[in-house]
Amino acid sequence: MIVKMKFLSITGPKSDIDRVAEKYLSKYEIQLENTLSELKTVQNLRPYVEINPYKNLLVKAKDYLNLIDQKETIKPASVTLEEAVKVIQRLDITVNDLKEKRQTLENEKAKYLDLLHKIEPFRELNYDVEKILDFKFIKYRFGKISREYFAKLERYVYDNLDTIFYKCHVDENYVWGVYFLPASQEEKIDAIFSSMHFERLFIPAEYSGTPDHAFQILEDEVNGVNAEIAKINQQISKEIDSSKTIIYTASEKLESLSRNFDVRKLAACTKNENPVFYIICGWMTERDADSFAMDIENDENVYCIIEDDHNNIFSSPPTKLNNPKIFKPFEMFLRMYGLPAYNEFDPTIFLAITYTFIFGCMFGDAGQGFLLFAGGALLYKLKKLDIAAIVSMAGIFSTIFGVLYGSLFGFEDIIPAIWLHPMKTYITLPVMGTLNTVLVLAVAFGMGLILVSMIINIINGIKQKNIEKIFFDTNGVAGLLFYASIVGSIVLIMTGNTLPGGVLLFIMFGIPLILIAFKEPITALIEKKAEAMPKEVGMYLVQTIFELFEIVLSYMTNTISFVRIGAFALSHAGMMEVVMTLAGVENGSSPNWPIFIIGNLVVMAMEGLIVGIHVLRLEYYEMFSRFFSGNGREFIPYSKQKQ
Template sequence: MIVKMKFLSITGPKNDIERMAGQYLSKYEIQLEHALTELKTVQNLRAYTDKNPYEEILRQASEYLPADLHTDREFPDMTVEKAEQILREAEKNLTDLKDQKAELAAKREKCKASMDSIEPFQGLEFDVHSLLNFHYEKYRFGRVSKEYFDKFDRYVYDTLDTIFYKCRSDEEYVYGVYFVPASLADKVDAVYASMHFEHIFIPDEYEGTATQAYGELKKQLAALDEAMVELDKKISAVVADRLDELAAAAAYLKKRSASFDIRKYAALTREKDNVFYILCGWMPEDQANAFQKEIENDEQTFVVVEDDHDNIFSTPPTKLHNFKLFRPFEMYVKMYGLPAYNEMDPTMFVAITYAFIFGAMFGDVGQGLVLLLGGLFLYKKKGMDLAAIIGSAGIFSTFFGFMYGSFFGFEDVLKARWLKPKEAMMTLPVVGQMNTVFVVAIVFGMFLILTAMILHIIVAVRNHDVEGAWFDTNGVAGFIFYGFIVASLILFMSGHALPATIIMVLVLGLPLLAMAFKEPLSAWMEKKKADLDGGVGMYLVQTFFEMFEVLLSFFSNTLSFVRIGAFAVSHAAMMEVVLMLAGFENGATGNWLVIVLGNAFVCAMEGLIVGIQVLRLEYYELFSRFYKGTGHAFKPYKMKEK
């Protein structure tokens, strides 16, 4: 079912919005709408664009307060001013320690960058610092891709006055240093550049080989890490002296900061002295009533409830609330489209019909129990809605398994309480012999189509849609037309040809004409002038083809339900094949491994196919008659701590 919504306008003094949001709105679900958009007809309103005053102090506090800081102590006298004072005093006491930490962090970053640059050249067993004393030789540290290095080594290297010292290589690059006479540096550098040689700058303040320099840097990095750990301990010790107070102050300002963000939805009045905020939004009816009751004695908060949705610019959001048994089937409804607020929630209809049709198409006691237990297990462990749907379908699979007398494909273990899908036949006039489950499936489909039409009529009447209720293909006219076709077919097939003919000739014409001329008839009932695009002639031609399409759709929709019986028969046939392969035909003893594997295959494959086919029947044959799914979800505002 769709939860009934109320549209609220909340107002109060400008500076009280944070208290109101934290004290009241944090307890309730409300989808806020932008007040300026909703209150277009109200004059002298402006946006609430003030900057959040708590962001900076909370950002600074996050640098020295632990992320999981928490206290169970209560500070009922905490105010914004007191919380800011507590945090600023703590920050002042920690300024020197924070500066030291920032200095250490900068040194550590520089040390790590030096390590990263020198690490690939540890294979160079030469004093890096001594390279600075070269006067007639130039050198370059860097890397080149393996592809270009191979070409360079094979075709170019021997023709240049250069020495390339390879230090290390990985999957992509070769790292090394090349030497070149100073007089030829420009020419050779250009050749290396054409080979996409990437220059890497090596710090020159270290003595010894690259390996020794890397080792020294590693020691420095460890020393810096140790110093930062000690500094963090000192900061924690300072914080620990006022831990509860700091935690309460930070939590209080975080809550106020979260409440402040609600201002982007608010509008302000333009008075100079008494400025008020206005918030608008949708709230579930029961919560709206509780909210109104709670603020009865609050002299600074006022609420107005708008009961007439026609005076509201935004459309009501949709929040579904169904019994726990039906709730997993909301997944299928949302896949098609969430119901609009003025529609009917089809979740219960889907839950009952989907599980029932699935069971009729896949009736087997053993496999049904597997689906039931497997679905319940996965739902308990993983909370998967699809698992709950499978479990529900398994209940009806088990039920129809008893009706068909099928147990893991064995047809002689249980006695059929109703019929055997493959064997049951009946004789119909004109048609002759026909499988009973096919006939029952078509009759059941007719019943579901008529039910969908009734749901359409209910929704149309609820929305005061005259044309949809009376003259639509799925309205009263369509219901009467299709209902008498169903009655005629049942009478004819049961041997009562004369009354069936009378109904077909005398009764069906009127509702068919009502559907054909629904636009002018609706205009007549609403006392309006009919608007016929293209004139009367074009309207009649268009109506003719529309009626042909309507009749065709009635026929095809009804015939689609034959698949219920077809799958019931095919399941029995598939399991018969499994029994033949296992050697169990005619009461013989066969291979149980083949039985197990065959049942697993049929259960998985046919279960998937039947599940999709039932969903197709729901969407195309039933939903299309009464359901649009054009709603948008209810998204309550959440106050997030920063």
């Protein structure tokens, strides 16, 4: 069911808006609208523009709150907002100082790591790096060369060069080392090493001692810096943990104040009044609106106008669903299609009843149905999943129809069929001959659902005051009369009765089709619009003829679509016969229990999923499409909107 809404315009002195937001708007659920858009016909209004003073503090409080472990154990403190803000500001100064020190250490660590990375491949060089860097007559080149080119260097070139290559570290791809050369042959030897793809590395002058000794010193430096960083992190954690109660309180308080302050984004102010007044517009449920009106009755600084006539409002009323708890899980399926508009019929209960009933018809097995019921109920209790509740309720109807069909885990001789066996019951009809009873009943049931869907569409048309939708739509009164005439004629034929005379048949079929065909010009005449008929009459008539043919065809295909209800009932019985055959259940013999159990589980999982999807398809395409637009917008109270 859709909750009734009222539109409110709240006003008062500009300086009083925070009090109103804190005292009233946080207490009642209200969906705020943009006041300037709603009151665009009102003169001398301007946006309410102010900078939120709580925003930055809230961000800092939340940042600190995210650093606290076990937030669920924190209880709000009894401190004022001013005290909480002072704590956050003091904490911010202390933590920022510690973070600056930590950043300095991080930079120092990065420098040491860079030096460490550069000297590590040369640790096997047992000579003072500082002395090598001071060579004047002998040149040196630190670097790496691929193993492939190093082999070529040794085989073809090395013996003919006046150079010494000191090999240090070797890995899978490279040989790291340093080569020494006389200064007089610098260009020649460098060119040869370059042709061998030698990648030169420049060693800074910060090293002392051998590379291995320098590496160990740098490691000690890195470890020392890491220890200092760890101490600072501990200090930061200690500072935050010691104030966690106040941080939590401040975060909660600032979030509330920030949200209330942001009411200004949707509010407006008067221009020339003295004092200046704010105006806030929004939607409340009828119950909340009445309580709010009583609450502010003695508040001299708050004025409220409650608008009952929604035609005077620019925005459409939002939709808030309020269905009994047992039907609420089915709102999930409803939202998948769309939310009903405020002036539409809420089909949640209709969906719940028809979905579970049809599911039971198609999947009738007392044993498997009970397992679906129990499993869904247990999963819903543990996880609160809507789909689990739907499966559980569908399982109830599967169990009921399993009893009616006399089916228990595929056995059809343990419990007697109260109604019929789907595979064994047939009916003989005039013209049609002998047909399976379940298939015939499925089509008849579908006809009834289509008629009900048309009636709901007419109710929606009355709510929306849409003449065309009420009387001339394919799912309006004209369509209802036409389809009801088809249903009535089929019933007469199948029961062996004669059809009425030609004049009555024309009234039953011809007049509704004519009304449907010319619904637009007839509606225009009733509503006294200027142009009733389109200018190109011939083209309009041709188009209308094809549309009528499509409409009549759609009535037939929609009706036949419900055959799937009976078809799946037969399919389930057939699949269980296969399982029983594979399990060796013949002439009362004991079944092969592993095959029997696995077969039941496979059928229950596979067919349960397929049936669930096909029932949803029937709901959406054969019923919802007749009366449900699904273009409503959800009622979202301002306190729950994302800021």
